Amino acid sequence: MSRGATVRFLAYLCSSAFICGLLSFVAAETPTGESILNKVDENNYADTRVAVSQMVIHLARNTRTVRAKSWVKGSDKSFTEFLYPPRDKGTKMLKLGDELWTYTPSTDRTIKISGSMLRQSVMGSDLSYEDMMEDRKLVDEYDAKVAESDTLLGRECWVLELTAKTPDVSYHSRKIWVDKERYVPLRENRYAKSGKLLKTTEVKSVSLRQGRWVADHVSFKDALKTGAGTEFVLDSIRLNVPIPDYVFSKAALKK
Amino acid sequence: MLAFLAKGLFRDRSRSLFPLLTVAVGVSLVVLLDAYQRGAMDGMFRAMSSFVTGHLRVTTRAYAKAGADASNDLALFGVDSMLAELKQDFPEVTWTPRTRFGGLVDVPDSTGNTRVQAPAAGLAVDLSEASPERRILRLDKSLASGRLPSAPGEVLLSDDFARRLGVKLGDKVTLVSSTMNGSIAIWNFILSGTVRFGISAMDRAAMLCDIGDIQQALDMPDAADELLGFLPREQYDDKAATRLAAKYNTERATKDEYAPIMQTMRSASGLGSMFELLDSAAALILTIFVVAMAVVLWNAGLMGSLRRYGEIGVRLAIGESKGAVYRSLLAEAFLVGLVGSAIGTAIGLGFSFYLQEVGFNIAGMMRNATMVIDDVIRARIAPTSFIVGFLPGLLATFLGAAISGLGVYKRQTAMLAKELGS
Numbered sequence: 001m002s003r004g005a006t007v008r009f010l011a012y013l014c015s016s017a018f019i020c021g022l023l024s025f026v027a028a029e030t031p032t033g034e035s036i037l038n039k040v041d042e043n044n045y046a047d048t049r050v051a052v053s054q055m056v057i058h059l060a061r062n063t064r065t066v067r068a069k070s071w072v073k074g075s076d077k078s079f080t081e082f083l084y085p086p087r088d089k090g091t092k093m094l095k096l097g098d099e100l101w102t103y104t105p106s107t108d109r110t111i112k113i114s115g116s117m118l119r120q121s122v123m124g125s126d127l128s129y130e131d132m133m134e135d136r137k138l139v140d141e142y143d144a145k146v147a148e149s150d151t152l153l154g155r156e157c158w159v160l161e162l163t164a165k166t167p168d169v170s171y172h173s174r175k176i177w178v179d180k181e182r183y184v185p186l187r188e189n190r191y192a193k194s195g196k197l198l199k200t201t202e203v204k205s206v207s208l209r210q211g212r213w214v215a216d217h218v219s220f221k222d223a224l225k226t227g228a229g230t231e232f233v234l235d236s237i238r239l240n241v242p243i244p245d246y247v248f249s250k251a252a253l254k255k
Numbered sequence: 256m257l258a259f260l261a262k263g264l265f266r267d268r269s270r271s272l273f274p275l276l277t278v279a280v281g282v283s284l285v286v287l288l289d290a291y292q293r294g295a296m297d298g299m300f301r302a303m304s305s306f307v308t309g310h311l312r313v314t315t316r317a318y319a320k321a322g323a324d325a326s327n328d329l330a331l332f333g334v335d336s337m338l339a340e341l342k343q344d345f346p347e348v349t350w351t352p353r354t355r356f357g358g359l360v361d362v363p364d365s366t367g368n369t370r371v372q373a374p375a376a377g378l379a380v381d382l383s384e385a386s387p388e389r390r391i392l393r394l395d396k397s398l399a400s401g402r403l404p405s406a407p408g409e410v411l412l413s414d415d416f417a418r419r420l421g422v423k424l425g426d427k428v429t430l431v432s433s434t435m436n437g438s439i440a441i442w443n444f445i446l447s448g449t450v451r452f453g454i455s456a457m458d459r460a461a462m463l464c465d466i467g468d469i470q471q472a473l474d475m476p477d478a479a480d481e482l483l484g485f486l487p488r489e490q491y492d493d494k495a496a497t498r499l500a501a502k503y504n505t506e507r508a509t510k511d512e513y514a515p516i517m518q519t520m521r522s523a524s525g526l527g528s529m530f531e532l533l534d535s536a537a538a539l540i541l542t543i544f545v546v547a548m549a550v551v552l553w554n555a556g557l558m559g560s561l562r563r564y565g566e567i568g569v570r571l572a573i574g575e576s577k578g579a580v581y582r583s584l585l586a587e588a589f590l591v592g593l594v595g596s597a598i599g600t601a602i603g604l605g606f607s608f609y610l611q612e613v614g615f616n617i618a619g620m621m622r623n624a625t626m627v628i629d630d631v632i633r634a635r636i637a638p639t640s641f642i643v644g645f646l647p648g649l650l651a652t653f654l655g656a657a658i659s660g661l662g663v664y665k666r667q668t669a670m671l672a673k674e675l676g677s
Contacts, residue, residue: 104441110369111431226328
């Protein structure tokens with residue numbers, strides 16, 4: 001072997017080793033979709049939550065603001081009371097598992113929301129009752145695949161492609177941008193089985209609350225609806241506080 | 256000669272019976288078809304205008320554009336002032352506001368929990384004592400039980416729907432719907448009566464309430480989906496409607512999608528092509544009838560001529576001119592047409608009158624129909640019914656005889672003796 005050929009052979013060996021090393025490094029740094037979803041769920045999940053929030057709903061002809069307080073226990077129980085505007089004040093909603101009831105003081109009636117009504121908008125917003133009821137862990141409902149990396153709000157994100165494990169979910173597939181460090185989804189596109197885009201969410205700001213990163217300003221847009229979307233603003237949140245069981249009862253709706 | 260021919264008409268039945276029957280049957284069918292078509296279309300247009308479009312309809316441009324998908328968020332605002340303006344600008348038209356809504360009717364049990372729920376198609380109209388809606392929707396006639404709402408919060412349900420829900424007069428029913436902003440709307444009503452409109456699409460699951468109540472329930476203060484206009488005597492006149500709509504729209508030319516626009520029944524119903532078809536249908540039917548009858552009677556004339564070959568030959572042989580024979584054939588045809596058309600018109604009018612009074616019930620076919628059309632289709636006899644079959648019957652007979660009778664001129668006098676001999 002000539003001297004030149006020896007040099008070329010050594011250079012080839014070195015470059016191959018470098019590329020192999022680089023590839024194994026990248027593989028080691030890219031977590032699986034499932035592990036990312038687990039961390040997203042872990043950040044989201046709390047035993048209990050009590051939050052006050054408002055929705056600024058940009059309708060085609062006007063803008064309205066709805067304020068509500070909600071109590072959430074695990075992923076099965078939630079209770080919401082609307083505080084504003086005056087017309088909706090006192091309207092309450094109770095979710096127990098897959099069932100949802102609403103109570104309006106003006107009629108003194110408790111109505112079960114079921115079937116196609118679950119796809120109806122909540123207070124005219126871009127969120128449906130199904131969206132509101134969605135508290136199950138993502139990892140239980142979707143298979144996730146890491147598609148790429150991206151940057152949003154100056155944060156490095158994993159872009160995950162989610163496909164439903166079972167047909168009984170509201171959205172057949174999703175694409176979510178998850179903050180690589182905080183594990184907060186910063187953007188999300190939700191699709192029907194046909195591939196049609198149904199909803200988008202875009203986080204505007206994130207804050208640290210009781211040691212968790214929480215999206216406190218989110219913009220929702222129903223792709224099938226006119227208007228400029230709904231802004232969800234979290235005014236306050238308390239995590240893992242005791243909530244009495246009677247809050248999650250139908251009797252509490254009329255109180 | 257006419258007296259002679261008239262005697263022949265009744266005495267020589269072998270010569271005139273077949274053409275007479277042909278004309279009578281054809282004419283009676285045309286009279287019946289004309290009256291039935293007029294009655295059916297009247298019923299359809301009446302139902303369509305009363306329940307859906309009015310003769311004129313003012314909505315936002317966005318609502319008009321959305322068609323069947325239009326929703327309450329595209330409603331008109333400031334309807335009180337708009338109504339006042341319309342009444343001033345178009346005093347000959349009766350104006351009334353309406354709002355359509357969908358949702359669930361929820362019936363509570365004794366504990367206030369849901370006993371039964373069913374989807375309803377709602378219509379909110381002005382139900383006040385002085386409202387024209389009572390006349391337009393024939394509410395008094397349609398009332399199956401109870402009474403019309405007289406106080407806020409009272410509602411009418413279609414009779415079948417109320418039975419299906421198991422609700423009685425005075426029971427509380429709750430409407431679960433959407434406000435015009437899209438939030439959930441829950442509103443209690445008291446059932447004051449039930450109605451049966453005789454229109455399957457309305458009788459299946461209709462809820463009828465006062466527009467004031469629905470403005471509160473659906474958070475639509477001073478708003479309504481549409482303002483419907485009805486022309487004098489509630490007769491739709493497309494030319495007048497088009498003129499009024501053009502005047503209104505010209506004065507309000509704008510690109511704002513929430514600005515009001517006026518549509519005629521023809522344009523609002525999406526049945527423009529049907530209107531055009533109906534405009535020409537009568538002429539089309541008559542043309543087809545005249546052509547078909549002329550062909551049939553030509554054929555009948557030919558057969559008659561063949562049968563009367565000898566008679567015509569003898570008449571020519573004894574010196575009657577071809578023109579005289581031809582003219583007598585025409586006169587005979589005229590008499591056949593006259594009598595046949597008169598008999599046919601009388602028979603057609605008889606059947607039409609029966610259908611006008613009794614009607615033809617198509618409810619069985621309309622069970623799942625969404626089209627707003629009366630379940631009982633009735634014929635309507637109009638002045639044109641008396642001539643719509645008569646004139647073509649006369650004309651077709653005459654034409655048939657005129658064409659077949661031309662054969663007289665082809666007969667050669669020199670051959671007559673030979674023909675008669677054989």
